[in-house]
Amino acid sequence: MLNELEKIKKEFLDSIETIKDSKTLEELRVKFLGRKSGLTSVLRSLGTLIQEERVLVGQKANVLRKDIEARLEEIKHNLGQKTGKEVSIDHTLPGLPLSLGKEHPITKTIREIVDIFSPLGFQVATGPEIETDYYNFEALNFPPEHPARDEQDSFQLLGGKYLLRTQTSPVQIRVMEKTKPPVRIISPGVCYRRDNPDASHSPMFHQVEGLAVDTDIHFTDLKGVLSEFIHQMFGKEIKMRFVPSFFPFTEPSAEVAISCIICGGKGCSTCGRTGWLEVLGAGMVHPNVFKKVHYDPKKYTGFAFGMGVERIAMLKYGVGDIRLFYQNNLQFLRQF
Numbered sequence: 001m002l003n004e005l006e007k008i009k010k011e012f013l014d015s016i017e018t019i020k021d022s023k024t025l026e027e028l029r030v031k032f033l034g035r036k037s038g039l040t041s042v043l044r045s046l047g048t049l050i051q052e053e054r055v056l057v058g059q060k061a062n063v064l065r066k067d068i069e070a071r072l073e074e075i076k077h078n079l080g081q082k083t084g085k086e087v088s089i090d091h092t093l094p095g096l097p098l099s100l101g102k103e104h105p106i107t108k109t110i111r112e113i114v115d116i117f118s119p120l121g122f123q124v125a126t127g128p129e130i131e132t133d134y135y136n137f138e139a140l141n142f143p144p145e146h147p148a149r150d151e152q153d154s155f156q157l158l159g160g161k162y163l164l165r166t167q168t169s170p171v172q173i174r175v176m177e178k179t180k181p182p183v184r185i186i187s188p189g190v191c192y193r194r195d196n197p198d199a200s201h202s203p204m205f206h207q208v209e210g211l212a213v214d215t216d217i218h219f220t221d222l223k224g225v226l227s228e229f230i231h232q233m234f235g236k237e238i239k240m241r242f243v244p245s246f247f248p249f250t251e252p253s254a255e256v257a258i259s260c261i262i263c264g265g266k267g268c269s270t271c272g273r274t275g276w277l278e279v280l281g282a283g284m285v286h287p288n289v290f291k292k293v294h295y296d297p298k299k300y301t302g303f304a305f306g307m308g309v310e311r312i313a314m315l316k317y318g319v320g321d322i323r324l325f326y327q328n329n330l331q332f333l334r335q336f
């Protein structure tokens, strides 16, 4: 009997190669599972066997029958897929789960920055990423050949007629050209510089620029706004300091640093043992910039500041390499 089952199994496996369509499939089903099949007669004759044999042969025969049924079902399914017919779909089955995406950490950080400045009266303004030399440099008090341009190696387009903006500051000019004071804007966006990518540089990065202009704006207003931002972004215990610096479009200018969020100011490798981390540049708007947009520098004053979004995100979330933001590695991105 056991030999008989082995024979049926072998014969079945040999003959499934011949299945071409649903007709040959059905023929095979009748041959191996039908009333006159070898398998059925084995099952029928179980009663003639002694107890131990009956159990053994019965088990083997049932396993074989299930295997044959499963195999034929599989072939039927494949045939249906090939011809586009005979696929039985159960419409009541639950669908495949769709996993929801998340905000990219850079988008999330921009949103956090905007959420801090909005209640302080700053509106979001945007501008083109392809700029003219005038908006990117000249109107911001970078005269041609000015050495400050060297720090912002740009991607030139159409033989120098246009360039990819190296900073979001051109938005300041575009907004002031169209608006009378008071002005209070922040402009998040992408910038481009010809930097070789490494752990802290990328030829494409994000900035958020801020500008406030009115009749009575002082350096203390700048300090108050930035200290509010830094405390909300990094925590109440964080200290802030202004270090004199130079930007063509602000005077006086300052680099703003915060007490190191890693070591609390004691000195570590992140802060270069200084206890301080530079996070943004700021200053009072240069009178030459106001002249370019026909604001009276005797009547109006203002402050501007700018920060790298990647820098803020790296400090806030402890990311050690800027390139991680652009590699689309889901394992990295899912953490935020």
Ligand SMILES: [Zn+2]
Residues within 6 Å of the ligand: 260, 261, 262, 263, 264, 265, 266, 267, 268, 269, 270, 271, 272, 273, 275, 276
């Ligand atoms: Zn430190």
